[in-house]
Amino acid sequence: MPNILEARDLAKYFGGVRALDGVTISVPERSIVGLIGPNGSGKTTLFNVVTGFYEPTRGEVLLKNNSGSMERIDGLNPNEVFLKGVVRTFQVPRLFTSLTVLENVLVTPPVQIGEKVLDAPFKSRWEKQERELAKKAVGLLKKFGMEKYVYSRITELSVAHIKLLETIRGLMTSAKLYLLDEPAAGVDYGVARELFNYIRGLREEGLTFLIVEHRLDVLMDYVDYVYVLHNGKLLSEGKPSEVVNDPKVIEAYIGG
Ligand SMILES: Nc1ncnc2c1ncn2[C@@H]1O[C@H](COP(=O)(O)OP(=O)(O)O)[C@@H](O)[C@H]1O
Ligand SMILES: [Mg+2]
Incomplete structure (x- = not known):
């Protein structure tokens, strides 16, 4: 499948804090992609940059438009990004x-x-x-x-x-790409699985998901591909089975 979203060399600094520092990711159409990493690794910041809440310090965000070509959306405001078909949910609900x-x-x-x-x-x-x-x-x-x-x-x-x-x-809102920030946080295991089953059904209907989630026990059963952030940089990426067995990833989670 062609990509619906690409972030290229994306960076966001807050003064001396490099919340994102040169991150490149792709999200193919009709996929469920996971974005994981320890607390403070830059996951929410990536959502904020992709959806226009922050302007990137460096890099590009591209979205597939209705005529099928990749169009830059960095620099657009949140409402403009929303109108292009991207819905996001917030880690702290609004x-x-x-x-x-x-x-x-x-x-x-x-x-x-x-x-x-x-x-x-x-x-x-x-x-x-x-x-x-x-x-x-x-x-x-x-x-x-x-x-x-x-x-x-x-x-x-x-x-x-x-x-x-x-x-x-978020899921009630029509869009082509959904960015969900920790949808299963605090949610019972059974309900969390119901939620991810539902998301999988929407993917079958043609929708695309980029999901930040700490509950790896749930997430890993549903994602096609996973990116791991650590200190604002990509630490690892691959299929779920590859990523969970990557010593760098295990170390980052244990080391905090
Ligand atoms: N608006 C902000 N101002 C200053 N620092 C921020 C801001 N947003 C995030 N950060 C910092 O950027 C880093 C990444 O944060 P965040 O993207 O929220 O991480 P995650 O979602 O992976 O837990 C953290 O060090 C955080 O304190
Ligand atoms: Mg976060």
């Missing part, structure tokens, strides 16, 4: 605390028909779509054990459920 669980899931997709000014007066056009989205949202909440909380407020949720909700919200 939810609307005044809204219910269901409302949080439904508020995201920005191109819902009802929000287009010209279509808004024609209620019948968007009512059906709203109902379908709500049905899909409830289905996902149920699948991940959150059916009890559909009408709860965010403040009533556990940390694990808040994390799941952040991911469900």
